[in-house]
Structures are given as structure tokens and as C-alpha cells.
Amino acid sequence: MKFIAAFLLLLSVAAPAFAVEPGERLADPALESRARTLSEQLRCLVCQNESIDESGAPLAHDLRVLLRERIAAGDSDAQAVKFLTDRYGNFLLLKPPVEPATYVLWFGPLGLLVVAAGGALIFLRRRQAMPDAPPLTASERTQLDRLMKEGEGR
């Protein structure tokens, strides 16, 4: 616990980090910070689910530079992203947009949870709602006796 406190303490004094490739950075830290946040949301089109912020691919480099050009030119975050998605499509967005085509994707998990939880609740109620189990049949009785004996034998 002490070391957790220690590392959290370190964080509070650590300088905010801005950087991708040193040469790509914008001079203005506020703009660079915005570019950084945005580029974490954009997919490197030729990589496996890596963002352009993380990827070392040349295409990711180009997109990072393009994004920074737009931001330096005075685009808002939304405008800069739109500039890129207009050219590369929504495939660029690591977070798929919520639209009719993705309703199943976005609301599916909640729906599944409701179905699963509902099923479990019905099951649990049934398990509980049978306080009087049917009496044992003769064969079950002998089986029980046998099992009880086995249990004692251990």
C-alpha cells in the first residue's frame, strides 16, 4: 500500500507527457495535447486495432501529421476528425458511431445481460419455489442409503 501511495505521489509531480515522434509534435502544448487525445481514438488502418498514436506504421505517421495540420489550422476536434473520416471513412474510428447499423452492437450487450439475468432469476425462483420436494422413491431411498454409507466410510 505504501508503494501505491509512493507511485501516486510520483505521478502528481511528473510532467505531463506529450509526444509521438519528436519531429511530429506541435509547438503549442495545448494543441499537441488535443492532437494526442484525438489520435488515441483513431485507428491505424493497416494495423490490428492499434491507434495511430501507438502505431509505428508509415500510414499512422501520415495520419498523425495530417491531424496536427488540421488542428494547427484552427479546426475544432470534431472538424479535424470529420476531415479524416470524410477521406478514410468511419473505419478510422476505434469507437464505432452509434447509428442504426450499430444499434445491435452497442445495445446488444445490455440486451444479453437482461436476457441472461432474467433467465437466471426465473431459474433461481424455480429452485426456491419447490420447498416440498417430491418424496423419495424406493430406489432413490436405497441409493441414498448407499451413498450415506459410502460417505461414512471415508
Next chain:
Amino acid sequence: MIAELGLYALILAFGLSLVQATLPLKGAASNHAGLMATGQGAAAAQFVLIATAFIALMHAYITSDFSVANVYENSHSAKPMLYKITGVWSNHEGSMLLWVLILSLFGAAVALFGDNLPPPLRARVLAVQGMIGAAFLAFILFTSNPFLRMNPVPLDGQGMNPVLQDPGLAFHPPFLYLGYVGFSVTFSFAVAALIEGRVDAAWARWVRPWALAAWCALTIGIAMGSWWAYYTLGWGGWWFWDPVENASFMPWLVGTALIHCAIVVEKRDTLKSWTVLLAIVTFSLSLVGTFLVRSGVLTSVHAFAVDPMRGTFILMLLVAAIGGSLTLYAIRAPKLAGGGLFAPISREGALVLNNVLLTTAAATVFLGTLYPLFLDAVGGPKVSVGYPFFNRTFVPLMVPVLIAVAAGPMLAWKRGDLLGALQRLWIAFAAALVIVMAGLYLAGFAPILSILGLGIAAWVAVGSLTEWADRVKLFRAPLGDTWRRAIHLPRSAYGMTLAHLGLAVSVAGIAASAFSVERIELLHPGDDLDIAAYHLHFVGTEPVPGPNFNADRATIEVTRNGAPVAVLHPERRFFTLQQMTTGLTAIHTNFFSDLYVALGDPDPSGGATIRAYWKPLVPWIWIGAVMMALGGMLSLLDRRWRVGAAAGKRLPAAHPAPGE
């Protein structure tokens, strides 16, 4: 000649697998002991034959026999011996051969060590194993023959993807396959039980060790893959929700549900049909994982097989295996109902909650992985499903799982006392609160989710230890009494505590990733860089020749408060054959944090980009995974799995807590 022997052995194995898939089934149906026994011989012989084929292929790789097309395409005479050996399974054909090798190994194990199984059950299990083996052997023989010859014989091979020439990735597939294929045994047991129409506590007792063993191997395999990504990619990412990662994660999630659910069947003889379904789904997801990776349906560095014929074959196999088993399930499952009653607040109830959440989480990963493919197939828009989706869907599902992990084991079977359990967990709650308050005080409100994550990790860790302390009556009974209880506590109890602690450790490591610090600078020899508490001095880079690459090797002296800590040597390796550069990061770890340094592009001015990261608690992600796997193995060593041993020994004097 040796390659032809391998092919011949493979063809024989295919023939035998057809025998294994049919005769024992007939024997079990007509109660014919001789026919039932054929399964054992066939399974053992199949393992010998497939091992022969595997050794034949390995021989071709070791001797660099480029007349074998597979060796020519994936190996090179200058490749280090380790990667000649691991090269056997780092390509499509070889990895499928490894798949069936492991399958036949498990089949042989059931045949040899299954003496305590009722003969009809053993015969049916082996028959189902035989069916899976026949399907995969046919797949290899008809679409992916690893022993194809070439004429004329090329002078040298094309080499192996440099990315794969790494110890972490070299041993990642065998562990992953041990996990995937291990679940084939639980699948076979489930299908055999459906054929017989009977699932009882004894069945669960046979199934659970297999599920546990497969789960341990899968845990290690996934952790290895993620660790590899961490030290290879050069910035410390370790999980991307990439379809290939998800392919292994889905069976892990459902497999986790399975190993918990099987406890209920064993102890309480209930949740039977659900457990059978989980066993079927776990292996089905392993098959889907194989399909996703092997069919080339995903374009990925991992998915190196691009051949529609193979894809169609695997798809048919998938439809037959999953469709067939689920149909059988639909017909037979209603017969399996029944078993012990329990209140919703009970150990059983907690495990039902665990199952609801884990299966929903697996379904969420399934949706996120396959939905883009589905949209693409129906002509919809192309979308990416990246980490923001999973952070918003998967993570919220995991929070209640983690909260329940501490409380569940405290509940008694049948009817538990939730209030009492929560009261006993006050220390865990206090620990979580302290961590969260300290985090908020020191780091502010911005990384609130990570701070809450650390708090939850503390809750799980302290809660698991509290449960153990309760069982041994720590501080509540004389120390000698506690000691005796601690010794006599079953290994499976320790296994659970260790695995749950491992979960807490991993969660802490994951949550703390948000606190990593980064410095990326263009440095010239002699320049310095400060990161976290460390001071880095860049001495320079020098060329170093490797066996099949040329490296640029940097030397960076690390000091902390003026005292030397380490000398790090990150490299950039240029593989001349493939004209490809890979990075080798240098990591200094003290097990609480990593100092992670990667060498970036050289600069014309004589400098180099140095990417340095300080990553607190990140090693815990994998330490936790290893603890989980060790917990599973410890549980496997439990006395009650060893037949006869439990009956011979008296029960421990200290009666275990309810549930054990």
C-alpha cells in the same frame, strides 16, 4: 523419405480415427466390451502415429530439408536452431499438426488414465475425440498437407517472419493449443453424457480436472501473447481487443465460467444441463477461434492462412461440431434437470451470478469481434470496434464479477448469509476505501476509473485473504489450532485463494496502466533524459551482427538518485532476408514497476529517438495471470482427484468450512 513416413503415419492416424469414432460408440450402445475397448487402442496408436508425423516434420525443419515445401516457405538455413524447431508450428500446416498432436495426446491420456471411468462413458468420450480427430486430420490431409515435396529443390528457404523469431511468441501457440484442445476433452465428456442422458457428481469429478488443466494452459498462453505484445511493440501496449486476441479470450471467459459451474454439479448435483452447455460452448469457441485465425477471414499478422478452401472446410467442421452438439443438447438436456435446491443468496447463487456475467461478457466480446465482419458481409458500413467499445461494455460487466469474487466464497451452500459475509468483509472494504482515498488525494479526480480499479483490486485481494483467514480461524482460535487447520485445508481451497489473489494482482496492474509516464525524445550520444525517478544517460549506438540479422544496439545507463540501477540495451534488428526491421525493447523491472526503453528511428544528425516509459504495476498483469494458473494447478493437485487416495486417508480433524 522421412517426410513420406510422416505423411504415411498421418494417413494411418486418419484411418484409425475413423475406427475410433465409430466402433466404441457401437460397443457402448450394444454393451459389447470388445468393441468398447477398441477406442483405447485406437487412441493410443493415434498418438504414436501423429507424434511420428510431428517428429518427421521437425526433422525436416532441423535438417533444413528444403525439398519439403512447408520448410522452404517458413525456414532458412541461417535461422537459429531454436526457431528452426519452433518454426514447425509457426505456420499454418505445422500448427494444425500441433493441434491434432495435442488432441491425440489428450485422447491417449483418457484411454490410459481413464480406468476409473465406467467403460461405456470412456468409450463414448473416446469416440467423440475420434470424431474431432478425424475432422482435423481430414482438414490437414486434404487442404494443408505439411509434407508436400518440391521439385526442383530450392537452394535455401524463404525464412520465417522476423516477428515470430522471439521466445515469447515461439512458445505461445503450444500453450494456447493445450488450452483450446484441452477443452475438447470436456466437450467429449459433455457429448458422451448427453448420449447417455446422465450427468452426476461423478461426471463432474472427471470433467473438472480436464477443464482446470485446459484453463491453466489457456491462461498461460494468453498471458504469454499479451506479454509478447508488451515487450515487442515498442510502446508497452499489451491488449488491443484484436480479433485474434479475442478468439483466445472468449473460450477463456466461458472456460472460467465452466470451472466454477462444475463445482456446483460436483458438490450439489445441480446446474447440470447448464454445465454441459458451457462445456460445449467453450470448445465451440475454441473452434471458432481456430476458424477466425486459420481461415484468413481476418486480415492480421497472426492470420497467415489465406485460402478460401480451408475457410470453407473449417466452416463446415464448425457447423457440424457446434450444430450437432447443440442439437443433441436440445434433445437431451431436458432429461438432465433436477438436483439440489438452493436459495438465491447462497454459494450456488453466487456462482450463477458469476456465470451470468462471464457468459454475457464472452457474448459481448463475440459481438464486438464478429459484428464488423457481419456488417461487412451484409453490405453495411465498415466499422472498427476498438478499445473504447470494450471499455464501455466489457469493463462494466467485470466490475460486479470482481465485487462478487470476494463475497461469493464466504456464502454457505444452499442458503447463505449475505449480510454476515459482508460484515466479515469489512477489512476488505476498508482497504479499498483507503486506496481510493489515497489515490484521489495524490492523483486527483482525473484518473478516477483507474483509482476505483485499484480499490476493487484491494477489495478482491483482502477479501480472498479474509476468506482464508476465516477458514483457518486466524486470531480467533489458538495459533496451534489455526496452524493445523491451515495444513489440513484442501489444496483446492488454496488454489482458489491463490487464483483469486492473482485476479486482484492482474486487475491492479491493468488499472495502474493509466498512470504510466512517457518521454519520447531525439537524443544524441551523451544526452540525458529524466523519467519518473530515473535518470537515463544515452551513451550511443553500435552495430552488432546477429545470426540472421544486423542490429543497432543502444547503450543507456540508468541511475536513480545518482546510484547506478541498470545498463539497458534496446536494439533495432534488421533482418536482411526479409528486409524487415523489428525492435527489441529493454526493460528494467523491480516487479512493482517497469522502466521500458525502446530504440526508435536513427536521425541523420547522428542521434536516435529514444522512447522511454515508466509503467507502475504493469508487471503485475502477468504475475497475476501466472498466479491464476498456479492456483488452478494447485487445485488440480487436490487429493480428491486422485482416486482411492481420499478414501484411504481420514478426513482432516478440523472440519473444513461449509463448501469444501
